[in-house]
Amino acid sequence: xxxxAGNLRFHLAALEDELRKIQVFRRELPICYEVVTQTxxxxxxxxxEKGGVRECNPALLDDEMASDRPLLEEFMPLRDDVRGxxxxxxxxxxxxxxEKNKTEWLRSAQLWNPFPDLNSRQDDDGDDDDDSPPVVxxxxxxxxxxxxxxxxxxxxxxxxxxxxxxxxxxKPLSNPSGSSSSxxxxxxxxxxxxxxxxxxxxxxxxRRCWSPELHRQFLDALQDLGGPHVATPKQIKELMKVxxxxxxxxxxxxxxxxxxxxxxxxxxxxxxTAAPQLVVVGGIWVPQPDFAAASGSVSLPxxxxxxxxxxxxxxxxxxxxxxxxSPPAISSLAxxxxxx
DNA sequence: TTAGCAATAT
DNA sequence: CATATTGCTA
Numbered sequence: 001x002x003x004x005a006g007n008l009r010f011h012l013a014a015l016e017d018e019l020r021k022i023q024v025f026r027r028e029l030p031i032c033y034e035v036v037t038q039t040x041x042x043x044x045x046x047x048x049e050k051g052g053v054r055e056c057n058p059a060l061l062d063d064e065m066a067s068d069r070p071l072l073e074e075f076m077p078l079r080d081d082v083r084g085x086x087x088x089x090x091x092x093x094x095x096x097x098x099e100k101n102k103t104e105w106l107r108s109a110q111l112w113n114p115f116p117d118l119n120s121r122q123d124d125d126g127d128d129d130d131d132s133p134p135v136v137x138x139x140x141x142x143x144x145x146x147x148x149x150x151x152x153x154x155x156x157x158x159x160x161x162x163x164x165x166x167x168x169x170x171k172p173l174s175n176p177s178g179s180s181s182s183x184x185x186x187x188x189x190x191x192x193x194x195x196x197x198x199x200x201x202x203x204x205x206x207r208r209c210w211s212p213e214l215h216r217q218f219l220d221a222l223q224d225l226g227g228p229h230v231a232t233p234k235q236i237k238e239l240m241k242v243x244x245x246x247x248x249x250x251x252x253x254x255x256x257x258x259x260x261x262x263x264x265x266x267x268x269x270x271x272x273t274a275a276p277q278l279v280v281v282g283g284i285w286v287p288q289p290d291f292a293a294a295s296g297s298v299s300l301p302x303x304x305x306x307x308x309x310x311x312x313x314x315x316x317x318x319x320x321x322x323x324x325x326s327p328p329a330i331s332s333l334a335x336x337x338x339x340x
Numbered sequence: 341t342t343a344g345c346a347a348t349a350t
Numbered sequence: 351c352a353t354a355t356t357g358c359t360a
C-alpha cells in the first residue's frame with residue numbers, strides 16, 4: 001500500500017516536474033499541457049482519496065488510474081528517469097537567457113496566429129494568465145533571433161489540430177473552435193520539407209498573418225515613433241519586442257499600412273470634439289492626419305517633421321495610427337475632384 | 341546594413 | 351482584390 005502511494009507520489013512529482021518544463025510551451029503544446037495538468041489533478045485526487053479512505057486496493061487503483069493514463073501516455077510516456085535530463089540537453093542549467101528567448105518567441109508565436117479574425121479572445125492584450133517571465137528588453141542578439149526564428153519556422157510543433165475533447169480548463173488555447181481550421185494550422189510549423197533548404201529552393205516562407213494583437217503592438221510602436229511615415233522598420237521591431245518578428249515582415253507590413261492609410265485616411269471617431277480636421281492641400285480638402293501622406297504626392301517633400309517628436313505625440317490620437325476600418329472614401333473623392 | 345518600393349506569390 | 355514575401359536599389 002505504502003508502495004503504491006509512494007509510487008503515485010513519485011509519479012506525481014515527476015509529472016509536476018514535467019509540467020514545469022513544458023510550461024514554457026504551454027501555448028504551443030496546449031493539449032500536452034492540458035493532459036499533464038489534468039492527470040496531475042486526477043492523481044492528486046487519488047492521493048487524497050487514498051489518504052482519506054483506507055480502502056484502496058492496489059489493483060483497483062491501477063484500474064482507476066488507467067482511465068487517465070492512455071491519453072497521457074500518448075503524449076508523454078512515463079518514465080522513471082523523468083528527471084534524467086539526459087535527453088533534454090537544452091535546458092541543462094536553466095540558462096536564463098535561453099529561457100527568456102524561448103518565452104519571447106513563444107509570445108510571438110502566439111501573436112502570429114493564422115486566424116486573424118477568429119482569435120479574438122476575450123482578453124486582449126491581457127498577456128494573460130500565464131505568469132510569463134518578465135520580458136526583458138534585452139537586446140536579442142541577432143544570432144539568438146535567428147535561432148528562434150529557425151525554431152519558429154521549423155521544429156517544434158504541436159499538432160494541435162486534433163480535437164481532444166477535454167479541454168476542460170476553458171478557452172481553447174490555440175485552436176479556436178474548429179471553424180475554418182483549414183490547413184493553416186500547420187502553416188507555420190508543420191513545415192514538412194519546407195525550409196529544409198534542400199536544393200536551395202525552399203524559397204517562399206509560409207504566409208503568416210498579422211494577428212490583431214500583433215497589429216496592435218505594431219500600432220503602438222508606430223504611435224510611439226511618431227507615425228507611420230517616420231517610423232522605421234527597425235525601430236518598430238525594437239519597440240514591439242516581439243521576438244521572431246523580422247525586419248522584413250515589419251517592413252512589409254509597414255508598407256502595406258502606409259499605402260492603406262494613404263488611400264483611406266480615416267478620421268477616428270471621437271466625434272465629440274469633431275472639429276473638422278481638415279486642411280487645404282492643393283485645392284482639395286483632405287483630412288489632416290493624411291496631410292503628411294498626401295503631401296508626398298502634392299510635393300511637400302520632407303515629411304519628416306510634420307509629426308511631433310516622439311515624446312509629445314504619445315497622448316495624441318491620430319487617425320493614421322488606427323487602421324481604416326470603414327473608409328469614408330474621402331480620398332477617393334479627392335481623386336475624383338482632382339481629376340475634374 | 342537598412343529603408344523603401346516594385347514585383348511576385350498566396 | 352488584399353496581403354505577405356522576395357528582389358532590387360539607393
